[in-house]
Amino acid sequence: MPTVVEFQIEYRQTLDPKGGIVAPLPPFAADTEELLRMYRAMTHQRLFDAKAVNLQRTGQLGTYASSLGHEATHIGVAAAMRPEDVLAPVYREIGTQLWRGVTMLEILTYWGGDERGNDFAGPRADFAWCVPIATQTLHAAGAAMAFKVRKEPRCALAYIGDGGTSEGAFYEALNVAGARALPVVFVIVNNGWAISVPVSEQTATRTLAQKAVAAGIPGVQVDGNDVFAVRATVAEALEAARRGSGPTLIEALTYRLSDHTTADDAGRYRGAEEVEQAWTLEPLLRLRQYLYQSGAWTQAQEQALHAECARAIDAAVSEYLKRAKPSTDAMFEHLFAAMPPHLREQRATARKYGGKPGSH
């Protein structure tokens, strides 16, 4: 019987968990300043993330989805993108967003229950956080179609989680992107867990990258805790997309070191040993080791960086805590470009009862 199709899925890794080099370094690795910029961003992300969890625990922030352990994927993706590209995030990719110019104040405002956090001052064209699972993958495909139609040399990049790959919208996005050779890159952040469901119960496939095969597009797996490999792989995919070669699906293998969100308790469904093991593979450790070993970074610099991040984070938090609650008018503004009469009436009702929450 003839074989009609065969496929292979490549796995890419450059840095091992101890910071050792296991594959040829990408060209950007020669630029120490650039590596330090990435390392600083990863460190800043981790410290800010811890602060956000802490704010939730003390009742000063709503439910929050920690990105602990995802820093290499987030920063690798961010550094590979151009500013004019468009990001379609899920709700955990703050590293990429911070790099692209979303501010800590905006992140806290959104998770603090206020839509003003979605009004990014920096990346105006990026999509907002996307809670309905997998829907954003089609938005990225649509944005890519717009770039293609308008002949703009831009790409869209959509994130999705491992659980999200079970949704129909994900397959629809891969399919249309492949069929129309759209300039879009899909990055699956496979962190092992979709709340309480492990990847092994989500799908029978050995890799999530091979989901690309059925859409006729390239799929590749990368060590998501290795910022070198992530950045190089995403950059390659983006340049191929920009050249008109169509989309790529990238599966970044990492681990959700935190609970799903602050409303979750992962202790109910996974063992402590698994998490301990994952901590030995985490992304900051290996990059820091590499930087120490290559003489680009010192312990004193590490301490100074932490102090500097803490100052910036504290300043953002204090600005956030000082920010007044939006007025009730905000519920009616921006629903339509021009407010229809019935909403003017309802706005008046809301003003009358606003700040008088009854039983609450």
Added chain:
Amino acid sequence: MAHGWEMQLDESVVVLGQDVGVNGGVFRATAGLQARFGKDRVQDTPLAEATIAGMAVGMATHGLKPVAEIQFMGFIYPALDQIVNHMSRMRYRTRGRLSCPVVIRTPHGGGIHAPEHHSESTETLLCHIPGIRVVCPSSPARAYGLLLAAIRDPDPVMFLEPARLYRSIRQEVADDGRALPLDRCFVLREGGDVTLVTWGAMTVETLRAACELAAAGIEVEVIDLATLSPIDSETILASVAKTGRLVIVHEAARNLGLGAEIAALVAEHGLYDLKAPIQRVAGFDTVMPLFKLEHDYIPGIERIVDAVRHTLAN
């Protein structure tokens, strides 16, 4: 608890949904069931709502009684194709050959400080679908009795669980396997001056408004609609015949909210009983805001009290 009773009694009852197994559901509604009944009868599904609803159709048509959970009402939309085009009309279009005894449970409404898309009240979308029942309990005891009834019902039932009541009301519930009737309202408080119709979490504010009004000598009758579709119009019409005044309270947006249907029913069948125009106290016709403003969106006691006073002023 109702799950457990019915699963013990009826081997065809199975639970499926995201995180309903080991984790016991994000609101703990299925806690302990997988340990008790095993993985075949309490299944974690892949993260896909269309999968959950479509699988439930297949399972229900072939000997099982699926009780499915959609983690939040804001995520039900991928499942709507299956609910509208198949689940609700399987019996109808096969002339009774196949049927869909499915229950879909999902949290409903806001007030729990939740992220975006976790706080909507879109029951109207479901009530507009012929062939399904839509139920919304307003207390743990009614949740138990109505869920039992929903599981035993031979047709699909959407079971909307008011999210802010999950932890705010603590009540001893007898695990006695006694179902409450579907398609009947519950009169929570009797009164002769004004009829108030509401459901779900809004029963809390409405009953408090009733207490406040009683202190001022106004006796309102509070009706918990409980089954939102089909509506028990008999109880409502009988009450309006007594009071001559009607105020409908719901958290969902006003435009085409269920209040409109109830007002139309009373206009058609009870217009001459009315002494004053019907009032609606509802959520605004905008997106459920993120939680900083959610309590400015959800009708409060003062709005309800004012509406009652307004109908009495006529």
